[in-house]
Amino acid sequence: MSIYFYDLVPVYRRIVLISALLYAGYQDYKTREIDDKTWVYPSIILAPLTFFEVYNRTPTYLQIYLFSLFLGLLIAILTLKLKLTGEADAIAFAFISLFEPPGYHIITLFPLGSVIILSLVPTLLYTCYNLYWNLKHGSFAGYEAGSLVKALAMLTMRYISRREYEEKSYMYIPSTQKQGDKLTIELSPMIPEKVENPGLDEFWAVTLAPYVFFLSIGYLIYTILLLTF
Incomplete structure (x- = not known):
């Protein structure tokens, strides 16, 4: 498989991910409710793209991805159980954790953490x-x-x-x-x-703050920052 295609996989994935988050954020802002299809349909596309991206890296990278995913899911579950967030917010945490693999830069090592911090702006x-x-x-x-x-x-x-x-x-x-x-x-x-x-x-x-909307803006800022390095 060509290097060109491999390089484009993260681009395709990120376009789908940011589109899904922005649409979910729009629904959250307008009605504070998000249709389940907003998460399900993009996941069908994102799952193979993310798998391909992670599978073609080193075994060490797989461990980093799984650890990042574990932390993200833990945050999603704990915040929901403690009633610090709503169900849609917790789903958004899990969605980002699953489909935004980490990188080696300090900002990208735990993507969900960075997105949450950046969501403080909105x-x-x-x-x-x-x-x-x-x-x-x-x-x-x-x-x-x-x-x-x-x-x-x-x-x-x-x-x-x-x-x-x-x-x-x-x-x-x-x-x-x-x-x-x-x-x-x-x-x-x-x-x-x-x-x-x-x-x-x-x-x-x-x-009731539209936190999924804030997360979508945080992820947009995160993506823009990635373009700078």
Whole structure:
């Protein structure tokens, strides 16, 4: 088999992988739900390409790939079990771990780790938008909340109207708790369970961040970085 074809295999693989992630990210951004076919169909193409790419390397490289895959799957399982991520996020972790073989550069030695770090760029922008929104619309009037709770709410939540929640309930989970005449804000590092509208015209709500979208941007940045070395 020609060297030319072998050199193109990673290119074909990466085109399919980045296309799948961007499409999954688009679905995540629009509805916070991803069709299973978005993962299944690209996997049919990616599996033989990845196998060919890994199989034609050294036995030592196979061990590096398997170790990287093990770490990636471990992260996917643990974050899902601990409710730190949703099911789609965990699938995206596994998807990247399976179909993005590692390299020998420090950035590529554990691809999923690098992609997660790079996904902090869009995550930070999203957090800044939350802050902008809350500076413009937010209010803690009537709430019993300490400074730390208020700061975290400003960064990770949005103060929304009942209408906003009804129109986009897929991306919000109410965090305001009404206890008699008192209002409090519930915080948790885990993905909260879906709860009902607290019965207020305006309230604080956790924003379900489109993390698969952030991962797709992180992988796009990762791919661009690969072109520089």
